[in-house]
Amino acid sequence: MEYDQxxxxxxRLGQWPDRGRRMQLGLMVAMAERSAFGGTPRFADMxxxxxxxxxxxxxxxxxADHLILQQPPDGAICGVWECWTxxxxxxxxxxxxxxGSLVACAGFRHPAVIAKMAESIDEISGGxxxxxxxxxxxxxxxxxxxxxxxxxxxxxxxxxxxxxxLLREGRADFTGEFHAAHDAVNRPKxxxxxxxxxxxxxxxxxxxxxxxxxxxxWNTVWHSDPxxxxxxxxxxxxVCAEAGRDPATLARTAGGNIALPGYLGRRPNPIDGEPEAIxxxxxxxxxxxIRHFICxxxxxxxxxxxxxxxxxxxxxxxxxx
Numbered sequence: 001m002e003y004d005q006x007x008x009x010x011x012r013l014g015q016w017p018d019r020g021r022r023m024q025l026g027l028m029v030a031m032a033e034r035s036a037f038g039g040t041p042r043f044a045d046m047x048x049x050x051x052x053x054x055x056x057x058x059x060x061x062x063x064a065d066h067l068i069l070q071q072p073p074d075g076a077i078c079g080v081w082e083c084w085t086x087x088x089x090x091x092x093x094x095x096x097x098x099x100g101s102l103v104a105c106a107g108f109r110h111p112a113v114i115a116k117m118a119e120s121i122d123e124i125s126g127g128x129x130x131x132x133x134x135x136x137x138x139x140x141x142x143x144x145x146x147x148x149x150x151x152x153x154x155x156x157x158x159x160x161x162x163x164x165x166l167l168r169e170g171r172a173d174f175t176g177e178f179h180a181a182h183d184a185v186n187r188p189k190x191x192x193x194x195x196x197x198x199x200x201x202x203x204x205x206x207x208x209x210x211x212x213x214x215x216x217x218w219n220t221v222w223h224s225d226p227x228x229x230x231x232x233x234x235x236x237x238x239v240c241a242e243a244g245r246d247p248a249t250l251a252r253t254a255g256g257n258i259a260l261p262g263y264l265g266r267r268p269n270p271i272d273g274e275p276e277a278i279x280x281x282x283x284x285x286x287x288x289x290i291r292h293f294i295c296x297x298x299x300x301x302x303x304x305x306x307x308x309x310x311x312x313x314x315x316x317x318x319x320x321x
Contacts, residue, residue, distance in 0.1 A: 015197050015216040016251040016291065017098060017130070019059045022319050023286035025312060026060035026294040027053040027305065028102065028255070032069060032080040036266040036298040040079075046086065047093045052302050056309030057316070060098035060130065062294055063087050065105045070140040084117050091125035100130035102255070102294060103201040103219070107136040107147050111159035112181050115166035115195075123190035131167075132199040132219065133160065135207060153206045154178065160200075164214045167195030199253065208235060212243040212250065221255035222296060224271045226284035229254055233288065254285055255294030260304045267298040275307075279314035286319070 017024075029049055030037035037045065050061045065083035070076070083101055091099045099121065104114065114133070122129040135156040136142065142149040158176035165172035166186040173183045189195075200211040201219040211218045220232050233252065240247040257267035258278060271281045285293050297304055 015194065017059075017197065021059070021316070023282070023290055023315075024059040024292040025057070025282075025315070026062050026098075026100070026102075026255075026292055027058045028062050028064070028294055028296040028300070029053075030300040031063055031083075031086060032066070033078045034266070035078075036264055036296070036300040038264065038299060038301065041081075043081075043086070043089060046081075046090060048302055049300065049305055050090050050094055050097060050099075052305045054094065054097035056305060057312040058097060058295075058305075060100055060292070060294075061090065061094075062100045062102040062132070063090075065101055065103065065108070066138065067108070067141040067145050069138065084121070087129075088117075088121050088124055091121050091129065094125075094128075096128075098128045098130055099125055100199070101132040102221075103132035103134035103199070105136040106133055106156045106159040106163075107142065107149075107152060108145075111162040111179055112166060112172065112184050114159070115163045115172075115186055118163075118167060118196055119186055119190045122192060122196045123188075127191040127196075129196040130199055130217075131163075131196050132201060133163065134201045151178070153204065156207065157210055160198075160210055160214050164198070167198070199251075203232060203235075205235075205239075208239045209243065211236070212239040212245050215250065217251035217253050217292070219253045219255065219294075221294065222267075222269065223254055223256050223285075224269050224281070226281070226288055229285070229288065229290075251291040252289055253292040253294065254290045255296060256281075256285075257296040257298060258308075260297055260299060260307055262299050262304070264299050267296045270296075270298060275310040275314055278311050282311070282315060283318075286315075 033040045066080040069078040118131045135152040155178045158179040162172045162181045172181040197216040199217040200215040237247045257270040259270035259272035
């Protein structure tokens with residue numbers, strides 16, 4: 001599907017949820033061993049944190065899609081709860097807050113299955129789901145679980161063709177080098193006829209072009225300085241123009257790590273300081289037109305979420321929608 005086939009459908013800013021704020025706020029919920037939670041968060045911990053995030057004013061709870069993490073300096077394996085089953089459970093256990101993947105890896109599942117799962121979680125949540133999707137990047141988990149790591153952008157290009165068709169039109173008929181869907185249908189449909197919003201997280205040129213064609217929102221992470229995203233915003237404008245799309249119809253989202261009292265050092269390059277200083281830094285992203293900012297707080301515990309509520313109060317106090 002080309003962009004002109006999607007006009008008035010997926011590629012409208014109206015498809016992105018409006019929460020009555022100039023810049024919405026999301027919480028990256030800890031779901032891994034040795035995460036900013038400290039120990040291993042259990043499902044009950046994630047329920048508590050997600051519900052509390054809604055209470056203090058967060059608009060969305062976001063969940064990473066990894067099977068394992070194995071990173072420097074020690075290369076030790078860090079386990080991660082499975083993203084989609086976790087999101088489904090939290091969609092059922094909450095009432096107000098949006099639930100989103102940041103970002104689901106297109107390389108781990110067939111794209112038609114991704115579309116079906118997205119539709120189902122949107123139904124479970126009553127229309128609160130956001131499908132964040134990307135090509136993946138962490139080679140060790142691909143190799144450990146037997147997924148091909150090559151041609152990730154090409155595989156993603158085919159996957160988003162199928163996902164977009166099934167969510168937006170309810171049907172996909174596509175045969176590519178890596179994926180196929182033979183007159184596949186997506187039924188039943190959830191609470192939104194055109195399915196949940198699609199967010200693509202990327203900074204690469206080819207993936208940005210796919211974002212301009214298929215997505216409702218674009219995401220970039222993890223930034224501590226608003227100035228760092230200015231060149232990226234210009235690239236997004238350029239690829240939208242190349243696709244014949246009004247750049248104003250693509251929601252811009254970003255994320256940054258934030259050090260709170262008791263910082264564990266699990267989320268690097270953080271924004272830090274007292275609530276007033278953190279709020280001032282986030283205003284810089286808001287002034288650049290960022291519609292949603294995802295906060296990777298460290299530590300990520302019920303106590304720290306409550307502490308962050310003061311930052312949200314400060315941002316709301318000086319912002320007219």
